[in-house]
Amino acid sequence: MTDAVGARDQDQSLAARWSGGRSPFDVNWATLMMWLFLISDAMTFAALLIGLWVARLSSPVPWPNHLPGLIDLRFVATMTVILICSSTTMAISVYAIRQGARRQTVWFLAATIVAGLVFAGMQAKEWSHFIGEGARLTANPWGVPAFSFTFFTITGLHGAHVLGGIVYLWAMADRIARGTSSAPGLEVAGLYWGFVDLVWVFIWSSIYLL
């Protein structure tokens, strides 16, 4: 009898930690679905980055990413800072919509979109410089074909996420301005934009810094 009670108590304390019944994560369905998408997206990026590292560690010649004049690290650092600024304005716009300040929300979303566009434009400039130096998807003058291949694939997929995110945020800004979207919807968009910044941390480390 006491054992049964003890077992039930234990059950309840476990249940208290992992409870929620129909909502164990205590978030709305849209947030959970966005997280599931982001995890699977993270796996895609992870596969690409692991591919990069395997190619890089097994390369017989040193990886050419630090050749002078090839990649301007200061330029890419500026891109990184711009992306960080954009996720800050995104977070503030989510905060603003929670407070019900629609006008402010739209302004901060606009700032986020502008920063995203600047980032994408700088990425395009960097690509054209890289292509001008002779890099192609499957060949380049530095003797390691995988170098330009991984560069274009990984930064390209990230750039596609930035462009897709700009469209997403644009649609959200429009809906909020019209009053057809509310705080939870923008929170989900904020998760996506945070993820774009999060992935860039690893891309910036793997391709440019290390």
Add this chain to the structure above:
Amino acid sequence: MAQERTQGQGLTRLYLIAWIVLIALTALEASLVLLFHLPNGVRVVALIIVALMKASLIGAYYMNLRFERLAMAYIAAIPLILLALMLVTVAPDAAGLLRRP
């Protein structure tokens, strides 16, 4: 829900602090490569640590993980741990195999 727990002016301050710290860490990363002449191993370890710090700051504040249940953070963190494991096991093996003439 996250929004009930995170009301108040403190939140914008937290975002701004996270912003400043992230920019400072990025500057540190760039100067580790451009300015300081460290031994290669030290630089690599430092860069990885700073990258993980940045990633956890973004996850915690910009993706709200700090204000969600711990179970949500597990969803995000466990694949990362598995990933590090996979890299540790796969990379040296592949490096050895591919280098073989």
